Amino acid sequence: MEFGLSPAEERFRDEVRTWLHENAPREPRPHDGPAMRDFDLAWQRRKYEGGWAGIAWPREYGGRGLTLVEQMIWYEECARAGAPSEGALGIALNHAGPTVIAFGTPEQKAFHLPRILRGEVLWCQGFSEPGAGSDLASLRTRAVVEGDHLVVTGQKVWTSHAHLADYQELLVRTGPTSPKHKGITWVICDMRTPGITVRPIRTMADNHHYCEVFYDSVRIPLANVVGRIDDGWRVAMSTLAFERGTLAVGRAAEFARLVDALLDLARERTGPDGRRPAIRDEEIAGRIATLRAEAAALRAMTCETVSRAIRGEPPGPESAMDYLFYAEILQRARRLALDLLGPEALETEGAAGAWTVPYLADRMYIIAGGSAEIRRNIIAERVLGLPRSY
Numbered sequence: 001m002e003f004g005l006s007p008a009e010e011r012f013r014d015e016v017r018t019w020l021h022e023n024a025p026r027e028p029r030p031h032d033g034p035a036m037r038d039f040d041l042a043w044q045r046r047k048y049e050g051g052w053a054g055i056a057w058p059r060e061y062g063g064r065g066l067t068l069v070e071q072m073i074w075y076e077e078c079a080r081a082g083a084p085s086e087g088a089l090g091i092a093l094n095h096a097g098p099t100v101i102a103f104g105t106p107e108q109k110a111f112h113l114p115r116i117l118r119g120e121v122l123w124c125q126g127f128s129e130p131g132a133g134s135d136l137a138s139l140r141t142r143a144v145v146e147g148d149h150l151v152v153t154g155q156k157v158w159t160s161h162a163h164l165a166d167y168q169e170l171l172v173r174t175g176p177t178s179p180k181h182k183g184i185t186w187v188i189c190d191m192r193t194p195g196i197t198v199r200p201i202r203t204m205a206d207n208h209h210y211c212e213v214f215y216d217s218v219r220i221p222l223a224n225v226v227g228r229i230d231d232g233w234r235v236a237m238s239t240l241a242f243e244r245g246t247l248a249v250g251r252a253a254e255f256a257r258l259v260d261a262l263l264d265l266a267r268e269r270t271g272p273d274g275r276r277p278a279i280r281d282e283e284i285a286g287r288i289a290t291l292r293a294e295a296a297a298l299r300a301m302t303c304e305t306v307s308r309a310i311r312g313e314p315p316g317p318e319s320a321m322d323y324l325f326y327a328e329i330l331q332r333a334r335r336l337a338l339d340l341l342g343p344e345a346l347e348t349e350g351a352a353g354a355w356t357v358p359y360l361a362d363r364m365y366i367i368a369g370g371s372a373e374i375r376r377n378i379i380a381e382r383v384l385g386l387p388r389s390y
Helices: 005-022 032-050 069-083 087-103 104-118 232-268 282-310 319-346 350-366 372-383
Strands: 122-124 142-146 149-156 168-175 184-190 196-203 209-222
Touching: 005 282, 032 087, 032 372, 087 104, 087 168, 087 184, 087 232, 149 184, 168 232, 168 319, 184 209, 184 232, 196 350, 232 282, 232 319, 232 350, 232 372, 282 319, 319 350, 319 372
Parallel strands: 122 168
Antiparallel strands: 142 149, 149 209, 168 184, 196 209
16 A cells, blocks of 8 residues: 555645634534534534535535545544544444445435435434344344335344434344344334334443334334345445444544643653653653554554555455454553543543543443454454364
8 A cells, every 4th residue: 555645635635634723613522412412413514514524425425525545634634633523423424324325225315315414414323232232143123024114123222322313224134034144124214213212321431322222113114225125234234344444544543643642641740750740751651652653553554444445345354453453552542541640530520531531431442343352253263264263
């Protein structure tokens, strides 16, 4: 891969940097509830009005039709400027939207894609279930065809922002006697449909990021099926491929910014000897140096992912390495922040809370989307070619 940027890409970076300097919100993002939803939708609308919505989405669907390299530049400049990420709109912009573009009907595209880009709706993901998280193909939420509807009964769990969402990308089992990777259907679920009950789950970070969702004979029009009945596993793998490519770039950029902030914190705080800045302590300086090297390695890994996508290669099992590496170095970075704060790390408000709350919230990365153990199995079997253990 060529890591250098062309003159045109450098000009694009300057354009992005200027726009973000003039338009990025300066007020803190609320961490929960309707206020958070309103903030994220307003930021998306501002990007849309400024011509920055859907950087790599095709022009015919309202995007700018730019390259993945330019999208990577956008994420890096957002991190550098301290601009908000997509937040609760991540599923709509990086999962649902690209999936509808790839597999949706003309009617689905015409209805949903403009609303996503304009910042009018929020989506959630109805994939994981009790007993079907890392092993997603074991899902049991059932859908039966009745006339021109699917009738859905079952439960989903760990559904981010379900209590605030307008729509859901939902996986249901329509072929109960088929092998577990068959007989699954990807469907658009209107979260206002009768029969849906959402129960928020309060996390140790004191928010309602996750929810349980229950479906009691929920009627969803067959017109909402994306792809074909019983072909949802193939569609879902494409959905997850979009996540592993697009979101990995944003995570790498955010992590580099986090390490820079840690360096500033170490310069401000007093070290273990009670006299010098923490950065003068050899052990702390070594931990920060390691994190900076790991941030560079993570960026190189995501650049390689982008390079494969540019060559038209589908995402492979190597993406498990990107996510696992990110999850583990993020935990080390968060722990270092708490070590620098000392007793103040017990506070969840003010300046200390800006470090403590993310420490609590980001623990989820070692289990979300497939646990660290599952990802290690994928790497061992599909990347290294080691024999499968039973």
